Amino acid sequence: MEYREATLEDAVQLSKLFHAYRQLSVSLDNPANEDESSKWISSRILDGNGIFLIALSDKKLLGFATLYQGFSSISLNH
Numbered sequence: 001m002e003y004r005e006a007t008l009e010d011a012v013q014l015s016k017l018f019h020a021y022r023q024l025s026v027s028l029d030n031p032a033n034e035d036e037s038s039k040w041i042s043s044r045i046l047d048g049n050g051i052f053l054i055a056l057s058d059k060k061l062l063g064f065a066t067l068y069q070g071f072s073s074i075s076l077n078h
Contacts, residue, residue: 006052006064011042013061014052044068 006014015038022032044050050068054061 001062002056004054004056006045006054008042008045010052010054010061011038011045014054014064015041017061017064 015034018041019032019034019037022037025032041052045052050066053065053067055063
């Protein structure tokens with residue numbers, strides 16, 4: 001098992017898992033959108049306004065933890 005900070009190269013795998021998490025957490029008036037999730041993940045990695053710690057096994061992403069202040073991963077807003 002490998003644990004490390006996500007990079008932009010991890011964004012595709014991370015976005016899929018993040019989207020699945022959001023689908024379980026969003027309300028009917030704020031539906032999860034995979035494209036929006038992907039853009040949001042990439043933006044947080046690029047602008048440094050969030051840290052995603054990821055767990056991998058054989059290069060497959062198994063889990064993640066997020067560290068950011070003032071953002072909602074459900075509504076994708078401040």
